[in-house]
Amino acid sequence: MEFSTIVMSRYATKKFDGRKIPETKVNELLDMVRFAASAINLQPWKIKIVTDQKIKEQLRPAAFNQEQITSCSHLLVFCADPDYDSLISRLGVLLKKSGAPEEMQKNVLGMAAQFAGKMSPDQKLAWSQAQTYLALGNAINGAKSLGFDSCPMGGFDPKEFSRILKIPSPLLPVMLCPLGYAADKPMPKVRFPKEDVIF
Ligand SMILES: Cc1cc2nc3c(=O)[nH]c(=O)nc-3n(C[C@H](O)[C@H](O)[C@H](O)COP(=O)(O)O)c2cc1C
Known part of the structure; x- marks a missing residue:
């Protein structure tokens, strides 16, 4: 599918049909998520995956009783990670392993430490x-793109x-992303017209 078709046809699915997405497909999706861009490549997120139906039922009241929580195949809980000391040190290990030039490793880690050092805990979280x-x-x-549906959800506690x-x-849960096959x-x-958006 063309990327433009993906973007235009994706929609916030309100109800899934309960079919399970094969794990290979979910893993492909998780790779796409892992490869997202982030400032100084610090990747300040972690994702909890919920598939257990009993747990989904427990969660649903804490998400305004929205049906996606229990009808989805996999519920991704996107959490923000504001622990920059740990992120920077983990990135350091990764850069070393990747064989990046030492000068570049030093620059990236120095920039990250400088940037994070200036922020308050609230700014780090934001x-x-x-x-x-x-x-x-x-x-x-x-x-x-992988043939299933999703819903970005901020309506939860x-x-x-x-x-x-x-x-x-x-870690702080920021957004939910139930995945499954749409039943709606x-x-x-x-959408606002281009002339309202571009100024
Ligand atoms: C930050 C954020 C929070 C959202 N929360 C919910 C939600 O709790 N429940 C829901 O059904 N949709 C939720 N949505 C989906 C939006 O309502 C939806 O993306 C928007 O109406 C545009 O529709 P479309 O995505 O189908 O094009 C959320 C979207 C975003 C970006």
Whole structure:
């Protein structure tokens, strides 16, 4: 499918038909998510995958009882990771392993430390959240490209999700992305015209 067709035909699915997505396809999608862009390549996100129906049922009331939570095949819980000390040190290990020139490794890690060092905890969290949305973008378009559907969902209680899923601090659930095969029909696309968007 052309990328433009993927973007134009993807829609926020409200109900899935309960069929399971093959794990190979989910893994392909997770690779697309992992390859999302991020500032200084710090990849400040983690994803919890929920497939257990009983847990999905427990979560649903904490997401305004939205049906996608229980009718989906896989529920991805995108969490922002604001622990920049750990992110920078993990990136350091990765850069070393990748065989990147030492000068480049030093520059990247120095820039990351400088940038993160200036931020308050709240700014770190906001920075991580913003980038987690980019990873989510890959997930929703990636799902369509692989032949299944998704819904980006911010309507949920992060505290309740953290409690039920035992998400360790300081990770913060930011967005949900239920995946599955749609059992509804897309609404007509409603978008501001180009002249309203471009100025
Ligand atoms: C940050 C964010 C939060 C959203 N939360 C929900 C949600 O809780 N439930 C839902 O059904 N759709 C949710 N949506 C989907 C939007 O309603 C949807 O993307 C928008 O209406 C445009 O429709 P389309 O994606 O089908 O083109 C959310 C989308 C975003 C980006």
